[in-house]
Amino acid sequence: MLRTKHKRTLSLRHYSLKSLKILFVLLISAIATPAHAHEPLFGLGPHTIYKGGVGIEVAVEGERASNSDEKERELSLHTEIMYGITENLAVTLATPLVLKKSHDEGSGEDNSSGIGDITLRTKYRFWNHDSPGTKDSAALIIGIKLPTGEDGKTPKLGTGSTDFIFGLTAARESLRWYYFGDIRYRLNTRGSGNMKKGNRVFADLAIGIRAWATEYLKPDLVFMAEVNWESLMRDELNGADLNDSGGNRLFFSPSFFFTYRNWAIKGGVQIPLYQNLYGDQAEDKYRFKISVETHL
Structure with a gap:
């Protein structure tokens, strides 16, 4: 009887210790999983979100351009x-609300506002390698832009094409540096009025540095510097190239990424x-972006 009781006591202790070990491992795993992954503001990174997770980002974007x-x-x-x-x-799923203004010396000022072209994209992270102090990852991106913006307004709110x-x-990431x-x-298709916007190529490089060493769930600040290249092919109308279209642009883009728990502010x-x-x-002349993001 005493032996049976002793065996039961040992069994319960063993079960309790095993349960505590499992709980400890789960807690460590939860702590090690970041609520937010730092990514470039204007380029795209390879990060995804956990299974069943929802991320919401609201961003204000603006730009100004001019000639004579x-x-x-x-x-x-x-x-x-x-x-x-x-x-x-x-x-x-990306949905824009757009306000556009244009001023021409000959025709005066035009304003338009409303929903722009909605974009749906998928990201598949096919490589994810962790080593001491470093994380390497890579992803494929496939997306589609839908002609939801009204192209009958002046200025146009969308391209009218799918x-x-x-x-x-x-990316390569460490506790201090990000690359x-x-x-x-x-690939642009033909839209309304037999107009086809030129295809575009985007290439981006970014480097980031964490401002200070921090613990998980503490405020965290990362500064980034990006170089963004855009190559635009000429637009076509009725199969003929338009002279006033196409070209190349190169931008330098400093930004910050501040996170606290499951919230982030970027600009x-x-x-x-x-x-x-x-x-x-x-x-x-310039472009800017500031956003607030949360993961649920």
């Missing part, structure tokens, strides 16, 4: 919702370093 005869301004409110299908596969996005992105690179191709500005636009086009 024309001035253009655009302000938009972008809402992005990301859902984790698996830990390596996520889908994102376009496709293909991309590859990779990112991506390349994307946007930055794109400064044009080089612009070679074909024909007579308005050149970019």
